[in-house]
Amino acid sequence: MLSLNRIPVREQNPDLRKHNFEEVCFGYNEEEAVKEAARCLNCKKPMCVSGCPVSIDIPRFIKHVKNSEFEKAAQVIAESSSLPGVCGRVCPQESQCEGKCILGKKGEAVAIGKLERFVADWSREHNIDLSKKSPFNGKTVAVIGSGPSGLSCAGDLAKMGYGVTVYEDLHEIGGVLVYGIPEFRLPKEKVVKPEIDNLKKLGVKIETNIIIGKTITVDDLFDKEGFSAIFIGSGAGSPRFMNITGENLNGVFSANEFLTRVNLMKAYKKEYDTPVHVGKKVAVIGGGNVAIDAARTAIRLGSEAFLVYRRSKDELPARAEEVHHAEEEGLNFRLLSNPIEIISDDKFWVKGLKCLKMELGEPDESGRRRPVPIKDSEFIIDVDSVIISIGTSPNPLITSSTKGLEKNSKGCIVTDGEDGRTSRKGIFAGGDAVTGAATVILAMSAGRKAAKAIDEYIQNN
Amino acid sequence: MYKILTKKNIAPETFYMEIEAPKVAKSAKPGHFIMVKADEQAERIPLTVCDVDTKKGSVTIIFKAVGASTELLAGFDEGDSYLDFAGPLGNETELLSEDLEDLKTKKIMFIAGGIGAAPVHPQIKWLYENGIKPDVILGARSKDNLILLSEIEKMADNFYTVTDDGSYGRKALVTEVLEDLIVKEKKHYDLVITIGPLLMMKFVCLVTKKHDVKTIVSLNTLMVCGMGMCGACRATINNETKFTCVDGPEFDGHQVDFDEILNRQSIYKDEEKEKLYQFAHSEQEFKNRRK
Numbered sequence: 001m002l003s004l005n006r007i008p009v010r011e012q013n014p015d016l017r018k019h020n021f022e023e024v025c026f027g028y029n030e031e032e033a034v035k036e037a038a039r040c041l042n043c044k045k046p047m048c049v050s051g052c053p054v055s056i057d058i059p060r061f062i063k064h065v066k067n068s069e070f071e072k073a074a075q076v077i078a079e080s081s082s083l084p085g086v087c088g089r090v091c092p093q094e095s096q097c098e099g100k101c102i103l104g105k106k107g108e109a110v111a112i113g114k115l116e117r118f119v120a121d122w123s124r125e126h127n128i129d130l131s132k133k134s135p136f137n138g139k140t141v142a143v144i145g146s147g148p149s150g151l152s153c154a155g156d157l158a159k160m161g162y163g164v165t166v167y168e169d170l171h172e173i174g175g176v177l178v179y180g181i182p183e184f185r186l187p188k189e190k191v192v193k194p195e196i197d198n199l200k201k202l203g204v205k206i207e208t209n210i211i212i213g214k215t216i217t218v219d220d221l222f223d224k225e226g227f228s229a230i231f232i233g234s235g236a237g238s239p240r241f242m243n244i245t246g247e248n249l250n251g252v253f254s255a256n257e258f259l260t261r262v263n264l265m266k267a268y269k270k271e272y273d274t275p276v277h278v279g280k281k282v283a284v285i286g287g288g289n290v291a292i293d294a295a296r297t298a299i300r301l302g303s304e305a306f307l308v309y310r311r312s313k314d315e316l317p318a319r320a321e322e323v324h325h326a327e328e329e330g331l332n333f334r335l336l337s338n339p340i341e342i343i344s345d346d347k348f349w350v351k352g353l354k355c356l357k358m359e360l361g362e363p364d365e366s367g368r369r370r371p372v373p374i375k376d377s378e379f380i381i382d383v384d385s386v387i388i389s390i391g392t393s394p395n396p397l398i399t400s401s402t403k404g405l406e407k408n409s410k411g412c413i414v415t416d417g418e419d420g421r422t423s424r425k426g427i428f429a430g431g432d433a434v435t436g437a438a439t440v441i442l443a444m445s446a447g448r449k450a451a452k453a454i455d456e457y458i459q460n461n
Numbered sequence: 462m463y464k465i466l467t468k469k470n471i472a473p474e475t476f477y478m479e480i481e482a483p484k485v486a487k488s489a490k491p492g493h494f495i496m497v498k499a500d501e502q503a504e505r506i507p508l509t510v511c512d513v514d515t516k517k518g519s520v521t522i523i524f525k526a527v528g529a530s531t532e533l534l535a536g537f538d539e540g541d542s543y544l545d546f547a548g549p550l551g552n553e554t555e556l557l558s559e560d561l562e563d564l565k566t567k568k569i570m571f572i573a574g575g576i577g578a579a580p581v582h583p584q585i586k587w588l589y590e591n592g593i594k595p596d597v598i599l600g601a602r603s604k605d606n607l608i609l610l611s612e613i614e615k616m617a618d619n620f621y622t623v624t625d626d627g628s629y630g631r632k633a634l635v636t637e638v639l640e641d642l643i644v645k646e647k648k649h650y651d652l653v654i655t656i657g658p659l660l661m662m663k664f665v666c667l668v669t670k671k672h673d674v675k676t677i678v679s680l681n682t683l684m685v686c687g688m689g690m691c692g693a694c695r696a697t698i699n700n701e702t703k704f705t706c707v708d709g710p711e712f713d714g715h716q717v718d719f720d721e722i723l724n725r726q727s728i729y730k731d732e733e734k735e736k737l738y739q740f741a742h743s744e745q746e747f748k749n750r751r752k
Contacts (some may be wrong), residue, residue, distance in 0.1 A: 169688055171498055171505070171545040179690075209547035211688060215484050237690035241702060248697060248721055250728045257691035265504065265685065273504045273530055274685070275732030348724040395689050397707070 004107025007036040014328035021183045033118040037065035047100035053445035056080040074123035078130040082155035085191040088117025091441045131201040134161035142227040144212045147175020148440045149431025150233035153447035158202040169211040179264040213401035229426045229454045236392045236432035246342030251350035255294040255389035278303045279384030283353045286389035287316040294387045310338040310371040352380045419453030462542035474526045483518030485548045491583035492554030496687040498545035504530045507684045509580035523579035529736040550687045551710045567651040569595040574657025578609045589616035604629035663719035676714035680705045
């Protein structure tokens, strides 16, 4: 008899986990994974695959799991994704593969994400070598940025036989996977590093501390380094501020700064030197995954956290699972609240956040109901830190130093269609640098499509 | 890994380090800075490029060991290597984009305080190599703390030194010398470039504003990334928030909100004290990290 409910996944107790940076979700063990995989109907026309930005053959890998053929399952996923341990953890499955699962109509969708994660973890723990590469074809490609789009582009090109060099401006590889997403959601040593090591096994060269546009220019990559093509996956790392009074007070941080200190610089560990400051009470402004990450990080550093968002809970752009986890950990929601001023004490430190109450009006261009201020509804949230998480824009370093590379009014690189072709011959781009801030999996998908286009471009030139 | 080719203790707690970093050396221009991270656990520290040797592929930095992290940097010896060294970052000095013939007709004054002599050095050197000798005021707490004295003196037109205690040059503040030059000696300056402690830059700007002399300052605010992704370095310039790492580090000094930057420098005061305490009380562990 088919169960309408999925096999529950074991998680760290909220009261315990809010004091540590260990991973929240433990994932399935073999027995649980096999049981959950048995729920898959193996549909003739699998809708889940069409919901996956990188088109993993989901029913096929799940069938292998059901038969306890975990290595075969890993091989199926590897055909389409080089970062399964990452995606199994951070993809918004509920609006992608799982959102399309036929079981979801009557009961709970198959836990595709958790199964992907299980397969990735199993294959890593069993040292399965998934690197199938072709012999070097004599051509080289430069990839700028070692985030999800750059890594998946590099992986695909390496498998085709290209010599690939990835340039990263920070000292660590992984982009947003290492500086943005916290350890308790995506373990760095356990998950991110091994998946990057798999790319190195494919022969991908990675150079850190190279700032393209400063250390070397895009034109140098062609003219002096002799690359045949370039992929730009430099992300959207520049934090936006609200332009309200008090934003430069002591105790106000961008979510990027706060998370970079904690994740990349490991400020949560005593033996690391980079300081992080989080007050007794912190207001995090925003409602996306980054805002939730920042709030949950603040809780773990001992702060009482308030999430200040101008719409209602239904409109929160963050993943439902993360919102749920944050609630369990004691995050306070101040919804329908729009910050208008950060209040200072006499020493230039944050003393409070002044907000206006909002109500929802007619839907706006995004289809979500527009928040409208309620007259004379000012109130103050008593906090001593504020973290601003209202979005990021692409960093202008590359576009401003590369002649003829077209960008739009938001600073995003303009590409022609889906394959990432830019206004400059031989230069392709993808991920947040093109779309503005989006998800890990969409960036990976863009990287993969660009890899295919780069291959075609080089073959025809 | 980035090898330390030369290490010199050039003044009290002040270190001159020549670092092997060929790619940075090739692209660094006056005004640029780098981010250095000594080892796995260390902070990323922004330091101005003081000099480059493209033949040797080396970059020179000068810093004062005043906090936990700069002490860690200073603890490394010749032959040791820093783990990370990224750059060049920031914008090259505005001078480089000016018309050279036009620059030759202008009277330029550099005012450097303490360790600020290090970042003005490459700018003065660039002018000198292009046949321009600027006036320079070099100030420090005492004679011992005057760095790059002879190097800068030989490239300067009129050269003035001041110390707080009078142990070398005039016992005065740099602003007093500047005021005297403009008011008493009726000297005309087209441009003042000042780098040093924030308070000194603030007061130099007050003087030059009064006399309507264009003034460039270089801001060394708190930074984490150095490349525009964290916003830790933000400062208010002409009532607008700017990131000193990508929008600067040079700005029109008359537009800078110095008081805000002075306040922001203290954000991590308590954490910094705690780290220094930790270092002081676990000397062996600290020593072990110097490799």
